[in-house]
Amino acid sequence: MITGMSVATTVRRALGDGPMLARMSDVAAGLPAGAVAGAFLGGTLTGPLYTGVLAFAAVSLLFLALEELLREAHRRDGRPWVTGTLFLGLLVFLLVEQLIR
Known part of the structure; x- marks a missing residue:
């Protein structure tokens, strides 16, 4: 949800306050094409390239x-x-995950 809100805010800032619905529908129309291309490429990749x-x-x-968390933290x-x-919390999380494996 955070990523979706971040993308929506970025797109809104980039496109301005003009006819937003038309611009957003253009972006939304490109999503199925990206999904098809991603599914095709994801199906053909194997081994280290897929990883x-x-x-x-x-x-x-x-x-x-x-990035969003840091912006909010610096704003407040x-x-x-x-x-x-x-960053210390993220590092501890990654280290604990590695130790559990």
Whole structure:
């Protein structure tokens, strides 16, 4: 949900306050084409290339979520320790996940 809201806000800022419905419908019309292309490419990739694409997608989503969290944290409280604790929490989460495996 956070990623969807982030994308919607970014698109709104980029497109301006003009005829928003027409512009958003153009973007929405491109989604099925992207889904078909993604399904085709996802079905043909194997091995390390497939793993690399999935890893890139996961890191991209993590980046978007962290970017939004950092913006909100700096808007409310701009102290550097807020950023540090966010990254420390993420690092601890990743380390615990690796230890569980």
